[in-house]
Amino acid sequence: MSEVRGKSGSGSGNTAVDDDRATTKVAAGAPPAIEVAKKDEGPEKPPTGIAKLIAWVMQLKPVRVFLRFGASGGEIMASGMSFQAVFAIFAGIWVGFSIFGIVLAGNPALLDSIVAQLGNAIPGLIGEGGAIDPDALMEARILGWTGAIALVGLILTAIGWLASTRDSIRRLFVLEPPKTLFILLKVKDLGLALTFGVAIVLSAVVSLVSNQGLSFAFGLLGIDTRSPFALFVAWLVGVLVVFVFDSLVLAGAFRVLSGVKIPKKRLFAGAAIGGAALGVLKILGTQLLGGATSNPLLASFAVIIGIMIFLNLVCRVILISATWIAVGMDDAGIDPRSLSPEEIENDRERRVAEARDVLVSAERERLQEQMAKTSGLQRRRLRKKLEKLDDLDQAEKVELAKKR
Structure with missing residues (x-):
């Protein structure tokens, strides 16, 4: 029988050989066993260099917003919303001008303001070179077959678009589908669609009044309304009016469609971000439409393609703004489900x-x-x-x- 000797010599029963990693114990009639001593590695070291930079970037709120938008299927939802928005907008304009055409015909200034508002809201939609001719639109009447069909189409498409928007926003807020009675929900959507239409008219009226007020003020100050300064001020006022209008519309849409009592601070912050992004899109809308028309393969229906691309970007902005609100509520420890009527x-x-x-x-x-x-x-x-x-x-x- 062999003996295992250590630095200290032999022992009577067991002999152990030690180093800084393992201890081997030999017992009579038993195989050697090795016990691996675990090293105390201490607390995990924080990342450094590129890893630290990546970790910092991933914690930024805009990055987390876009990650949540993508993980929730935001791209697909925005595409579906924009497809329905095209039909809803054309039907809505037809019905609106059919109903109020007589009133607008007697007020050319208001008519021009509404056409300008629609043209600014969706570049290439209406006006010179647009998809809709205002003169032909003024001849539309809802009492005929075409008007009746357009009215039915407006109701179906507007309700469908709002339903898709509601489902998308609630998915971003991680909320279940609403449990409201189906008929009541559709009536609510129809009322919201009519509210949007009235809001567009009110925005046109405000824009018209502001332009006339600026002209009156420039006249009192002796400033030429065609001077670069006057044109810049008029443009700036128009941009601010559109920004306020878009922000208020988005805030109302987020509050009503989500069905959640969103804290006002976070609601208006997200709506303001969305309103600013929509303003940038409208300013750059002409260049976007020009990019679509530059493709010879799309020349025959380039305006419609440009409108669809623009609406797709608009729907993305709407959903990203909603995601911004949802992420902000998560950061504050506010569960949207606790603010829903069902909960x-x-x-x-x-x-x-x-x-x-x-x-x-x-x-x-x-x-x-x-x-x-x-x-x-x-x-x-x-x-x-x-x-x-x-x-x-x-x-x-x-x-x-x-x-x-």
Whole structure:
């Protein structure tokens, strides 16, 4: 039998050979066993160099917003929204001019302002060289077959676009589909679509009044309205009017379509970002349309292609702005589900159920105490009351389970 010797010599039973990584123990009649000593590596070292830079970039809010937008299927949702928006916009303009054409014909200034607003909102949509001729549009009437068909198309497409937008925004907020009655939801969408139309008219009126006010102010100051300064001020005022209008429309859309009581600070911050992005898109819209028309293969319907591309970008801006709000709420520890009407109602039902359980438990204990002190007929009556209480308690629990 061989002996294993260490630095300290031989031992009587076991001999151990030690180094800085392992210890080998030999016992009589047993195979050698190696115990690997774990090194204390200490706390994990923070990243440095390129890894630190990447980690810092990934924590930036804009980066997290775009990552969430992509992970939630934002690209596909924006494409579907823009496809429906094309039909909704054309049908809406046809019906709007059919209904208010007589009024607009008697007010050329308001007509020009509305056409300008639509042209600025969607470059290439209406006006000279656009997809819609304003003169032909003024001849539209809703009393004929074409007007009736356009009206039905407006209702269907507008409701469909708003439904798609609602589903997209709620998905970005990680919310379940709304549980509102289907008919009420569609009536709500139709009302929202009409509100958007009225908002466009009001925006045109505000733009017209502001332009006339500037002209009056320039006249008092003796400034030529065609001077570079006057033109720049008029352009700046127009941009601010459009920015305020777009921001308010986005804020209303996010609040209504999401079905969540978004904190005002985060709601208007996200809407302002969206309004600014839409303003940049409108300013660059002419160049975008020019890029589409430069392709000879698309020359025959380049305007429509340009409008579809523009609307796709607009829908992306809408969803990215909604994502900005959702990420901000997550950073603040605000769960959108806790602010939804469905969750508020569920929370109310939970509180009612808890209060009911407390009352039922107290009544059960009272009946049991009385039963312990009585006998005979009185005890039988208390037992029946207790059984009835248990039956009612079980029925209430089943009813609450069905509602959930």
